[in-house]
Amino acid sequence: MKGIVSDLNAPMRVVPTTPDEWAAYVNDWCERKGWNRDLVFEKMLMNLHSEITEAREEIRNGHGIDEIYSSATIADEGMAKPEGVPIELVDLLIRLLHIMAWRGWNIQALLETKMAYNEKRPFRHGNKTC
Numbered sequence: 001m002k003g004i005v006s007d008l009n010a011p012m013r014v015v016p017t018t019p020d021e022w023a024a025y026v027n028d029w030c031e032r033k034g035w036n037r038d039l040v041f042e043k044m045l046m047n048l049h050s051e052i053t054e055a056r057e058e059i060r061n062g063h064g065i066d067e068i069y070s071s072a073t074i075a076d077e078g079m080a081k082p083e084g085v086p087i088e089l090v091d092l093l094i095r096l097l098h099i100m101a102w103r104g105w106n107i108q109a110l111l112e113t114k115m116a117y118n119e120k121r122p123f124r125h126g127n128k129t130c
């Protein structure tokens with residue numbers, strides 16, 4: 001891992017570029033923000049699903065699939081909270097990266113392994129719909 005800052009409240013100094021670097025950064029952020037206490041794998045899986053549900057709720061509330069908007073009020077964080085389906089799906093990605101970093105999984109190797117297999121599969125294997 002290169003350039004990931006691990007001290008409390010320190011801003012990210014180097015932008016991660018690979019999936020594994022992003023996972024390490026997310027895990028580092030989780031550590032600094034106290035999210036790494038009492039981790040339970042099954043609960044983390046359910047949190048993945050929660051983000052998908054939040055994305056669905058954005059659509060149910062009338063927002064477009066590609067729409068990103070900000071909440072009207074400025075939160076304690078000093079900036080308006082970004083909202084929308086893409087934001088909920090990036091929350092999903094962040095949570096997924098957190099799980100993978102926490103478990104010590106090599107995302108690059110996993111992607112290479114699974115996509116190598118996927119490339120060998122026939123066109124629309126199983127004749128299922130998308």
Ligand SMILES: [Mg+2]
Pocket residue numbers: 051054087088091
């Ligand atoms: Mg969310």
